[in-house]
Amino acid sequence: MSKEKVMIGMSGGVDSSVAAAVLLEKGYEVIGVTMKIWPEINADTKQAEGGCCSLSAVDDARRVAYKLGIPYYVMNFQDVFENKVIDYFKDEYLKGKTPNPCIACNRYVKFEAMLQKALSMGIDYVATGHYAIIEYDKNLKRYLLKKSVTQKKDQTYALYNLNQHQLSKILMPIGDYTKDHVREIAKDLDLDVASKPDSQEICFVEDNNYAKFIKENTDKKVKSGYFVDTEGNLLGKHKGIIHYTIGQRKGLGIAFGKPMYVVGLDIENNNVILGKNDETFSKSLIAGDLNFIMIDKLEEPMEVKAKIRYSAKEADATIYPLEDGKAEVVFKLPQRAITPGQSVVFYSDDIVIGGGVITL
C-alpha cells in the first residue's frame, strides 16, 4: 500500500518547515512547494525578512526541503495572486474599505489554486503551517475548524472561508503544537530557520507602505480631500482616503488637544470623518459574503463569540440571518472601530462557526 501524498506549502519560515517535518514523521510522502506569487522584477529585490509569502523565502524553503530529503518545487501562482489578492486589495482601498489580503490569499490562492493544483497532480492533501486544527466530527458529519492550542498564535480568523471539500483535503499539522515547541523541533532538526522571526506586515508591500504601493499600481487618482467632524465642520486636509481606516489615530497630522480618530470614510465626498475615541464604538454590523463551517447555513438567530479583526478579543454577539443572504451581528457590548472590508468570524468555544465580510 503506497503512502498518502501531501503537498506542503513552504514559506521558508519555521512553521511550515516544521509542518513538513511532522508530516514526514507521520508517514506521509511529502512534497514541498513554494508558491511564486511575485512578479519577476521584484524577485531579487525582495528581502528575506518579508512576510509569509515573500519570494526570497525560496532559498530558505529549498534548504529545508533538502535537509528533510523531500522533493521541492516552486510553482507559479502569480496570476491568481494578482487577480484575487493584489487587485482586490487595491480596489477595496480605493472604495474606502479596508481589505484583509491574508484572508483573500488563503481563500483563493493557498486553498483554492494550490489545492486544485495538488489534486490535479494526484496528490491527496495540501498542508500548511497554519496554527489551526481541522477535525472531522462524526456527529455533525462535518469537518470542523478549531483554534490552535496556542491561543496567541491561533490563525483561524484568517481561515474562516474554507468549505467542507477543502477542509477534507487540508492538513495543518502544527495546530496542536505550541510555538515554542515548533521552534524546538526546528532546532532539533538543525533547521536554519529555527530562529527566524515570525512574519508580519503585508507580504507584497515593501516598507509596509501600502498607500505608496496602491498609488504606484493603479490608474486611478488618489485625491486629497478634507477632514471633517461628525457635524460636517472642516478640520483640515487629508492625503487621500486610501491612507485611512476606521479607528485610526496616527498619521492624521493635525493637533486638536485630544487624540482624534477616524470614525468614517465618506467616499462620495472624499471626506475623512474624525471623532473622539468613544465615537468609534458601535454595537452592530452587517456581514456579507458569508461562509459557514460548523453549520450548513444560518437559518435562525444564533448566540456566538465574534471577532471583528485578527487581533481582537472575542465578544458576545447574536447573529441574525437577513433576507438577502447577509447577516446582522448585534453585540452585547459596543465594539471599537468596526471596519467595512474586514472580516467578522464567529466562534462557539474553540470551533469556528463561520464568518463574513463587514459591509456596514
Place this chain on the structure above:
RNA sequence: UGGGAUGUAGCCAAGGGGUAAGGCACCAGACUUUGACUCUGGCAUUCCAAGGUUCGAAUCCUUGCAUCCCAG
C-alpha cells in the same frame, strides 16, 4: 496714527525671580501573517529681539519688532 491685548516646540498651553509642566502632532521601538488600536521611549541648553537690574531672569525694567482687536 491713537487705545487695548498678546508673543514659550509643528499646534495648543502651564509657569509671575531659582534653573522650561502637560496635551496634540511627529519620530523610534515593542506588539501583529491585513489595515488599525495599544504600549514603551524620544522630542525647547531655551521662552519674539537687543540691552539692563540681580548671585540667579521665560519671569522685573527699557527699547525695538511682530500679530490681533477697537477706533480712524
